[in-house]
Amino acid sequence: MSKTAQIAWVCATAAIVFVIWMSTSVGPNAGIGFFYVVPIGLATWWFGWRAGAIAVVACSGLYLIGSQIQPVPNLGAALAVRLVAFVGVALLVAFLRERLIVLEHSAEELEAIRAALTPSTLPDLPDVDAAAAFVPSEYGVSGDFYLLTNGPDGSTVAIVGDVVGHGPEAARLATFIRARFAAFAANTSDPAELLTLANGALVERPGGAHELVSAVCLRFRAQGARLSWAVAGHPLPLRLSGLAELSAESSTFLLGASADLQLTNAEAPLNGGDGVVIYTDGATDIRKGGALLGLVGLSRLLSPLVELPASTIVNRVESALLEWADGPIRDDLCVLVLKPKGRGS
Numbered sequence: 001m002s003k004t005a006q007i008a009w010v011c012a013t014a015a016i017v018f019v020i021w022m023s024t025s026v027g028p029n030a031g032i033g034f035f036y037v038v039p040i041g042l043a044t045w046w047f048g049w050r051a052g053a054i055a056v057v058a059c060s061g062l063y064l065i066g067s068q069i070q071p072v073p074n075l076g077a078a079l080a081v082r083l084v085a086f087v088g089v090a091l092l093v094a095f096l097r098e099r100l101i102v103l104e105h106s107a108e109e110l111e112a113i114r115a116a117l118t119p120s121t122l123p124d125l126p127d128v129d130a131a132a133a134f135v136p137s138e139y140g141v142s143g144d145f146y147l148l149t150n151g152p153d154g155s156t157v158a159i160v161g162d163v164v165g166h167g168p169e170a171a172r173l174a175t176f177i178r179a180r181f182a183a184f185a186a187n188t189s190d191p192a193e194l195l196t197l198a199n200g201a202l203v204e205r206p207g208g209a210h211e212l213v214s215a216v217c218l219r220f221r222a223q224g225a226r227l228s229w230a231v232a233g234h235p236l237p238l239r240l241s242g243l244a245e246l247s248a249e250s251s252t253f254l255l256g257a258s259a260d261l262q263l264t265n266a267e268a269p270l271n272g273g274d275g276v277v278i279y280t281d282g283a284t285d286i287r288k289g290g291a292l293l294g295l296v297g298l299s300r301l302l303s304p305l306v307e308l309p310a311s312t313i314v315n316r317v318e319s320a321l322l323e324w325a326d327g328p329i330r331d332d333l334c335v336l337v338l339k340p341k342g343r344g345s
Contacts, residue, residue, distance in 0.1 A: 275339025
């Protein structure tokens, strides 16, 4: 509806109330003046509290004019009661309008954050077949994120992380740490170094006390058939052949837990064009009844899919996970698959 049409509706409703009042006898018309709250509410909802205040003044003026045509007993008291009603409605509608605007802006912000954390399109990765699936939790968006990019040495860098916590604050922290990862990955593709740099950025972040993030970083060399990785408190990736977990070279803490985080890279060949599955705990922590899916359940769902292209794997495992769950998932679900092109792709 255009602004002109909205103004017309406000004026028309006020005029209708006035005409109805004037066309009824004195007895039954005692409460008709209260219906001026309708144009006051419309003006406030459409145009804000200032317009609502103007409508209160205008409708009070109409009430006074009407009281001269249709005399009102105890006019002062009657006008005071109606003013209280008019102002009360204007304030209530103004409050509801502001709350709705805040919620709409919050939803838009969270949608933008989600798009930044889990982009719908992936970069061009030479010789790598990659795909990702992401399903937000029942909170709308939490702290899962992934980054796929070309490293400075020609390798593919893949990072998957999960902020401890839920809701908008976790999402904003995830946006911060993902941006740091993207900046650092422009200069190095070393997994342990990338995680260490991100840990430093998190520890030094103003007001960042007790902000914790789990993450895994991989350097995927399709042509050289080599895989390097480092882990900071995150579930270990799975090799597509056999769906065994990659090993952890050292015990690790979450990013942000300590400024002295020590990480070591692990490395292994990609035998026979093998690939990897990286995931967040939202893929294993879903429940059906009282049963937890867990790593065994995730591996069971992945088992018949390992020879398929990456996009088919993530699409089918996403559908299988959501079908297995008995309700809205309580944590973000993120699954990332990498494999050399030409091998099941």
